[in-house]
Amino acid sequence: MAVTVETLEKLERKMTLMLPVNVIQSEVDSRLKRLARTVKMDGFRPGKVPMTVVAQRYGYSVHYEVMNDKVGEAFAQAANEAKLRVAGQPKITEKEESPEGQLAFDAVFEVYPEVKIGDLATAEVEKLGTEVTEAAIDKTLDILRKQRRxxxxxxxxxxxxxxxxxxxxxxxxxxxxxxxxxxxxxxxxxxxxxxxxxxxxxxxxxxxxxxxxxxxxxxxxxxxxxxxxxxxxxxxxxxxxxxxxxLPEVNEALAKSLGIADATVEGLRADIKKNLEREVKFRLLAKNKQAVMDALVAKAELDLPKSSVQAEVDRMIEGARADLKQRGVKDADKLPVPDDMFRPQAERRVRLGLVVAELVRINNLHAKPEQVKAHVEELAASYEKPTDVVRWYYSDNRRLAEVEAIVIENNVTDFVLKQAKVVDKNVSFDDLMGQQG
Structure with missing residues (x-):
């Protein structure tokens, strides 16, 4: 059937759904019959409750369920036929007047916006860099010695x-x-x-x-x-x-006590350098990723779906309450938390999510299996038994999904840095490690 979609404002749309009364009644009767086979009521044997009694007791709730299901199916089918990308849940209300034999409903909903990303070649991104110096290795050695004093x-x-x-x-x-x-x-x-x-x-x-x-x-x-x-x-x-x-001397005995494979002073310093370089890489990536995301948001034009922003605000409020509860705040789940407190951050998150998704879609920046595997192996490398850590990641789809999200962000970061005007800036090792990335 042809679906007429009316634009209310910006991303808000409205369409009318029609449901034949006989289809709804048929499904209600079918469900009540199934229910009658198992329902238990005082004075009747199981399965022997008369249909009139079953309908009287359960008719309203079954009718409500059927209406919900059928309206949901009709909306999904109509949105699919109209090729709409629906954001959030539609608000569906029954119309007061309907054609004979039909029930009419208005569905008001939002669609995802068209995202316009400006010319990234004109975006300026400050890219930080640093190196692991001998002084940084010395400082780490001092910390290790203090821990064993x-x-x-x-x-x-x-x-x-x-x-x-x-x-x-x-x-x-x-x-x-x-x-x-x-x-x-x-x-x-x-x-x-x-x-x-x-x-x-x-x-x-x-x-x-x-x-x-x-x-x-x-x-x-x-x-x-x-x-x-x-x-x-x-x-x-x-x-x-x-x-x-x-403080213990910096010698082979210290290297051995730290479990260094090459138990020499040179081996110890090399191991420290390798670990610091891994940490530096992750911190630089986090800082540079943030700069890229800032540049992306600045270059994008889009309207924000109110439903997506509200859902993000609700998530953040829930997170804040959970955090307060963990800290021992009494009745944290009942504390009034104003939406406005989180709205700017929620709007930015939604905006960034939509922009990144669009950039990933049009430039095929999805996480490839080999990229996910390489990232997991890199995360596992600093542990005593890396293969166990790799297995831990791959044993849970949620953990893997988190890694995939990071890989996608890294792909977006690399893509933007290749397109944008990059201003290289060296920061000292101490400054980088002093700021959490």
Missing amino acids: TFAQRAQDAAAQEGDRVTVDFEGKIDGETFQGGKAEDFQFLVGEGQMLKEFEDAVRGMKAGESKTFPLAFPADYHGKDVAGKQADFMVTVKKIEAAH
């Missing part, structure tokens, strides 16, 4: 200094009153590693075992303990023990 007690008259582990008793008071978390015995921390507030570390630095000291400490306004944030406290601290840190 040992401690030996200092002489009684030795003063606490950077890197030492100190054991202290302390008690803090605000306006002469002790407060929660302000008192501890045999408390250990490392001097100079930021485990304690600066005033606390400064007070202990230079003290000897057996010494006590009182000092003022101002809690920052953004301190995690809200009861004391922004307040001034007086602390008394007693140093009970000072231990000097001993």
Whole structure:
């Protein structure tokens, strides 16, 4: 049958669906007969309930189900015949007047937009690059050595200094009153590693075992303990023990303890370099991908389906509530969360999703099986048993779908970088690793 589609505004469309009354009634009768074979009612044997009684009890709900099913089928068929790409769910309402023997319904819905992507050759994309330096390898080595450090007690008259582990008793008071978390015995921390507030570390630095000291400490306004944030406290601290840190030497024994196959200093440094280069590659890719996506959004023209944006807003609100619940917030699922809080982000996500999908479609940038396999193997390479990790990915279609999505984004990134004006910019290793990609 010919389907007439009316444009209401931008992406909103309307069409009328007709359903023959006799088709609906026939399906209702058929379902009620099937139901009568199994339904149980007091006073009747199973399967022996009269049809009139079954119809009286279940007629309305069965009729409602049939109407839903048949209207859904009619809409899907009509949308298919009209070659429409429907976004979201249609709003279907029964018309007050219908031709004889028919039921008429109005279906109001949105379609996916036409996406126009401008000339990517005029897009400017900043592409970051960095290299793994010897200094970066040295810094990583220092971290590995610190993780394996040992401690030996200092002489009684030795003063606490950077890197030492100190054991202290302390008690803090605000306006002469002790407060929660302000008192501890045999408390250990490392001097100079930021485990304690600066005033606390400064007070202990230079003290000897057996010494006590009182000092003022101002809690920052953004301190995690809200009861004391922004307040001034007086602390008394007693140093009970000072231990000097001993870092293992960079030698074959360290390489061996770290499980390096080539247990030499050169082998250890080569292994660190390989791991850092893998991490650098992933971070650069994430940063450059973000720059590409920004350029794509700026170059695209399209209307956004309101239903898709609302669905994304709802997903984000659900995610926010789940996050609050995980943090122990009471009744997190009932908290009112305003849509406007997430709408700009939701609009960007929908816009980006539609633009990327269009670019993938017209340039055949889909994830190829060999690309997915290579990416999974790369992700698995840093684990002790890579083959087990590969098997883990391939044992779950959802995990594979996530990898496919990443590969598609990588294909889009490569495609855009080949088309656009690329401005290469070197960043230091420290800057790159300091910012999460």
